[in-house]
Amino acid sequence: MFDRLRKDIRAVMERDPAAKSVLEVVLCYPGLHAVLMHRLAHGFYRRGWFVIARLISQFARFITGIEIHPGARIGEGFFIDHGSGVVIGETAEIGDNVTVYQGVTLGGTGKEKGKRHPTIGNNVMISAGAKVLGSFTVGDNVRIGAGSVVLKAVPSDCTVVGVPGKIVVMDGHKVDPRQAPGEVNLRHDQLPDPVTDVLVCMHKSIERLQKRVRELEDQNLQLAGLRREELTGCRERCFLKDGDL
Structure with a gap:
């Protein structure tokens, strides 16, 4: 638990240039608070204590403006920057080292049961206002531009922009060949x-x-x-x- 907490705090320190100290991150970052409370709610959810889990998630939503369903599975190093208006659905699955900005929605497209929310790979960056809707997979090292609406699967190592989202192949299917392995590319101002x-x-x-x-x-x-x-x-x-x- 403490190891995961350290990774979540380290993710904020590495990806937000405004973060000045660990104390500031722990006390003042709603994205971190939402993730920590989600991990607590998810533990209750997995044990079948659904009402308690939902109460925790609703409390987190009230104080942070971020709604994460307790059933969502979130990996390590997950960072929500600013975070207001972020919505993550029940069956969403998020990999490691994922960054999302305000207004992002990982949602479904109907009332179907079962898996109805997206699966997000590792080292993914989802820009402000983007919507990823449906039960499909977004691969590793993907960047989704601000305001995009993604409605179908996205392969690894590419960029998606537009409404509906369009895959833009860059430099031989690589977003940036100079990017170090495992590094999250946050330059969403340089999307085609x-x-x-x-x-x-x-x-x-x-x-x-x-x-x-x-x-x-x-x-x-x-x-x-x-x-x-x-x-x-x-x-x-x-x-x-x-x-x-």
Whole structure:
């Protein structure tokens, strides 16, 4: 228990540059408080004491603004930064060294029973406001951009952005080849935007089409000019012949 507590505190110290001391983290970080109370509630939940488990989770929600169902399984080094509005469903499974930001939802898509929430791999970063909805797996070393809505499985070592979420392959399926093994990449300000990429491609295509249209217009004008000269010459020759006659 104490070893896991140390890992949770170390995760905050390593990933939040605003953290000044262990005492500050222990006393002032709602994300850490929510995780610690969830681990207590999860223990009761596993033993079948569901009402007590839910009471603990509701109390945690009241004081932290973070709702984690006591049935969710969370690995070591889990860090909720800021945390307000975070919702994690009952059958969600979260691996080690996962970071989530405010407004993240790990939820379901219907009223089906059984496994209905996502499984998150190791070393995953989920940015502010992202929604991961459904019973599927998000692989290891994945980054999910802010405001994205992920509705299907995501392989390891990639980035997801957009609504609905689109997988963006980077550097041969690696998010960052310079990233050390087991390190969580928190640079969610450097995610690609597939919508912008499509608009840029459309703009380039329109420019090429406009250039081609201008070339064709110039060719037509040149051809029309030659025809007018030939027609004018024919008329002049015909007039001279008529005059001679």
